[in-house]
Amino acid sequence: MIITIVGGGSTFTPGIVKSIALRKNELEVDEIRLFDLDKKRQDKVGILVRWILDEDLKCGIKLTITYDAEEAYKDADFIFAQMRVGKYAMRELDEKIPLRHGCVGQETCGCGGLAYGMRTIFPMIQVIDDAEKYAKPTYWILNYSNPASVVSEACRKLRPDARIINICDMPIAIIDMVAAALNIKDKHNIVYDYYGLNHFGWFTGIEYKGEDMMPKIRDYIMEQEILLPSAYLKDKAALAGKSNDNKTNRHAKGSWYYVWKGVYEIMKNFPDTLPNTYLNYYLQQKEFVEHSDPNHTRANEVMETREKNLFDGIDKYLASGEIDETVFYAGSHGDWIADLAIALKNDTKARFLVITENKGAIPNMPYDAMVEVPAYIGKKGPEVIAQDNIPLFQQGMMMQQLNCEKLLVEGCIEGSYQKVLEAFTLNKTVPSMKVAKEILDDLMEANKEYWPTLK
Template sequence: MTKKELKIAVIGGGSSYTPELIEGFINSYYELPIRDLFLVDVEEGREKLEIVGAFAKRMVAEAGLPIRIHLTMDRKEAIRNADFVTTQIRVGLLEARARDEKIPLRYKCIGQETTGAGGFAKALRTIPVILEICKEIEELAPDSFLINFTNPAGLVTEAVIKYSNVKSIGLCNLPIGTTMKIAKMTNADVSQVDMEWVGINHLNWTTKIKVEGKDVLDEILNKMPGSEGMNMKNIPDFGWDRDLLRSLGALPCRYLRYYYMTDKMLQEERGSLQNKGTRAEVVMQIERELFELYKNPDLSHKPKQLDERGGAYYSLAAVNLITSIFNNKKDIQTVNIQNKGVLDCLNNDVSVEVNCVIDAQGAHPVQIDKQPGPQIRGLLQVVKAYEELTVEAAIKGSYDTALQALTIHPLVISADVAKQILDDILNENQHFLPQFY
């Protein structure tokens, strides 16, 4: 990219995460010279947008940078001629997330924001809105990149791959967070840690870990059981079983606890529901406190309380990606892109989360050394089949396809339960799911 003054649109700009992103843009300004930063939101988020926007302007002023911050409800204005569009939206707000978590728990199934039936409900609401945004990008900023942080990131990326022509890359903070943890565990600089990822968003395995050129995977796996160092926020510290790790021969991502330790995770969720409420309800309280802080006219730096929100390294991942595209860096980052034969056990047109070379044209997958064995491939193929069905159901509004998606998901215990969960999701999300009505 040759343009020297950038326009970036942040859709979902009233998010409590936005100050994290602003901090990243400030820290990277001399590599990423943003001139116009548009924060856009929906009418229901106007108050939050105004609070976050005022805080963002104070942050930029404190840094002494010539970034112009624009607050708008006009998404098209924000997108028009943008170089990058980032999406961090939550269709239905946190109230919808709370429902997503509660509905599966009624039927003794995992209720989680991105995994299982909860992630399914979120995908049904989110995918049509993301595709509307993609149409606007195609019309108003056809050369721009869409950097998607909206969960479930893998499902959203797949929908964009299959149903739009936008240059899109899906992003999750989990890979960069895990890399930082490995660096901390091994007392190494993060630049000296190389990891190979195999899988899809929130269902991936690290099959190679090198620190300063030395293969340390086996050493890491032996350190892992019960090690708090490898856990990130939001996930209870249930130590991995040593025999499980040895038999896998890979380091599972934290979301695989829902599959490998379903009984413990379900017990934890049901206990939390009784004692603290859903994770969404906990986050609502954290957000109320954050926005009270953001209102303070004397606050011009990101408060440490934002770390409790659960989005560690979010801005680092986003800014690293955008900076690498803008500067044609050709470095390696772990992102969500089209498979194109990287994982030969999955179709070419689906989304995968793997290492990619990042340059001015986007993300290019790095061929992996060894295809996953059956212990990984089996679960991966089933969950990817669920994702393919979910994307189709979200776009076509097909009850039958939606039912099949839930029925084959490993965290939904039976076809009868799948039907009950689906009916509850549709009943409690009617306003957000017109495609089914």
């Protein structure tokens, strides 16, 4: 059993590896391979990964660190993809360029998300082609690479038969917050209903051991005026972004405060569902631009905390032999993808939230829409749980976003400036076609090294 991690130099790699290693028996994993194009970065992360496997857990799993596609994919059973094309330098531009034009600056939503998507489409297709060429015929690609909505649409269009499942851990992070807010320790007993597109969806039901928890979480949010556990609200330094302590949940620092505060603002107006936090960027565009700092965005926050902590921790280990486990994140992000692999391998029919072709699952959405819905996972892949017709408000928002993403993918594949401009103009975070064109032209210049030529 071989698991290959594409984007092996990611700061999330150590946590994912730990999740895999802790499930060694269920996965029957013999070898983990790290594959990245950035040798310097991956070599450093590999030092920590080797410590986890050989010193911390002493689990006997072989580690291979490689920069060669054939070696990375040869006979692999699972490929965990977590690429960040352009790394944080490009994420910073994704966020700051739209903000310069008075629009939301976010890495996966709005114009920044469209820019990031155009950088990621063809590298993801390359991952699929390499897996087809070298991996076992029964391989599965489990993709975390963002923006998953754009990536999944491109894969559907260009490689419809690929054995790939696109997933996102943000709904899980939201459930983590719900569990902590309601003091639920065994969150695995939470069952939720959800529908939407990736980073664009709604929880319609949350149950814990058969009890409907939606009234309780709604009351909690209305009382606290935020979706954060009361313990977090006491740590004002962390919430203000002044704490560099990695023990604080990474989704509760700095600008994340406004995201969780935004859940309250949305539910004041639309109380029937619990929104995915990313809906803030579409429903509160003006407000999020107003409290954003165009010179210091979340990209900077991450570089100053998670990135810095990890690589400083590795340098300290190399210098002193002392390891500080708080420098890397282990938890839901890694657990989610490792548990999904177990469900596929062992045919458990466990319930997961996945991004998949609609095919009637949401009756009043297009058949070929890539939607995010619950599914039972077995060896043949997702068995989607059918939904009812969704309300017109949500359907209208989803159709606008879906068509925006479809136009972007078509424009990227065809090299069509016109279609990409239409995608930017259609995005709900953009106020006019003039602004859409200005942002697109600036992002085109910034992405010359990564985007296909648009004519």
